Amino acid sequence: MGCSNCASKNDGLPKGCKNNGSCGVDSCNKLTVFDWLSDLELPSGVEKFDAVEIRFKNGRKSFFRNTENLSLSIGDVVATETSPGHDIGIVTITGELVKVQMRKKKLDPYAAELPKVYRKANQKDIDVWEEAKAREEKVKVRAREIAIRLQLKMKISDVEFQGDGSKAIFYYTAEERVDFRQLIKEFAYEFKVRIEMKQIGFRQEAARLGGIGSCGRELCCSTWLTDFRSVKTSAARYQQLSLNPLKLAGQCGKLKCCLNYELDSYLDALKDFPRQDQKLITEKGEAVCQKIDIFKSKLWYAYRDDYNNWIELDTEAVKTILKAQRNNKPVASLEEFIEDKPVVNVDFENVVGQDSLTRFDKPKGRNKNKGKRRHKRKRSPQKNKSTNAKQKS
Structure with a gap:
């Protein structure tokens, strides 16, 4: 199921989503979730699980407690508790599947310290949220200029404003420890909001920014991959791949996550193989x-x-x-x-006339028929004269 903005035009071409990450049905966003427990009815006397999963920018998700017993469904825009103020997010999962996801991430489903959902977002909340999102790109460009001027060895990869516009989270990558105390002062003076700096890894940066991989598809980390397992060079050795960093590295600069996808199949096949170093x-x-x-x-x-x-x-x-x-x-x-393999004789037939590689190098020969036609045209007036003379006589 897709939203109306993702439908096709009259000529059959896709329009493309115009929601910029706030799709109402959550079917064309990163890390979309299908609620496979939505059609199951709860036993009598069992209340619906009161926690929901809410998605924010670029796949950032958190769990919140629905203490007000609001009627929430996938795609609802809600105001959630945060410190300070409130944030705006989109509901991605409700019901029993939330409990499964929390246990998968090793969280207590019945923990009392979960933040809560305040209300469904009204039009004023959505307007403030949209204005804050519209500032993010300009703020990111300006923040990079300030970091370069201060000569800090860091890269600001993304900026995320809180739903009420009172706080901005700056995501950055750095190989060494960075002293950004002066940077925070200039950010607060420049943007007039509370500043939070959050360091992420290179894989997380690629997941937030997205892109197209060498396979021609969108990056796995930005579409469906939720956990980042360590990838070692031994995975390439087991699969008989050449250790070429340009081919084995992804857009994050690390080894590609897809090197682990078929590794188990190769390891199972190698169990029956003798050791290669054995002479x-x-x-x-x-x-x-x-x-x-x-x-x-x-x-x-x-x-x-x-x-x-x-x-x-x-x-x-x-x-x-x-x-x-x-x-x-x-x-x-x-x-x-050595196994004796049957010799297969293949007879190649010339079906296109490509029997000579130099057939186009030969000069074109004179067309004899064409010369005969010209000769007949020259002789034709004499024949006409002789026939006219015979008639006069």
Whole structure:
């Protein structure tokens, strides 16, 4: 389900969402949630869970207690408790699914210290909220100029105003500790609001800003990925990927999160593989592993005195050779275990006339028929004269 602004035009092209992060049905935003428990009815005598999940800018979400028993549904704009003042957010989950999410994030669903929902936002609250959001881009540009002037080694990646416009949160990234006491003074004097500085990691910065990955799709961290697991270079080694930082790094400058997606499948397949650093000792000589194909269960070995000649073996053959090696009965050579592959002769037919690569280099020959037609045209007046003379005689 999408909002009316996301529908198609008359010519079939999508209009694109014009809500800028405040979609009424919460179906075209980052980290959208589907309430799969909405159709289930509670047993008799069981009250509906009184906590709700509310989303703020760029996927920032928090849990609030609905102490006023308001009738809330997904997409409602509400005013929530904060210190100081109040904030404006959009309801993303209600009911029993909130309890599941809180337990997933290791929070007590029945904790008394949860902030509460004040009311549904009225038109005045929404107008102040929209004015505060409209200031964010200009404030971010000006804040970066001030940080550069103070020569601070930090990057201000995003600015988020509170719903009532009384406080601004500046999200920044830095590799070292930053002394921003003077920066906060200038921010407070320049923007006339309470200032809060919040440091985030490079992955969180990419998730907040969004973008398009090398796969052509939107970044996983800005669409559906909620937790950031550590990615190690060993994940690339297990998947036989070249350790090229330009290809393995994402927009955050760290290793791509998608390196972990298929890692379990590769690890399961590698359980049946012998160790690559284990050498094969035969009567012909010692062989070293050069390459493996995980999902085809193939390994390529080469003798120490002939590294250019690779011999393809399957995992069962390698295990047999290693077993004989442990029993001090080495095999004669690796060539005994080479599988005889049937030779397939492929006959290529010329269906397009591309039999010669230099067919366009030859000069065009003279068209004989064209020359004959010209010759006939020249002789035709003489024939007419002779026929006229015969008629006169």
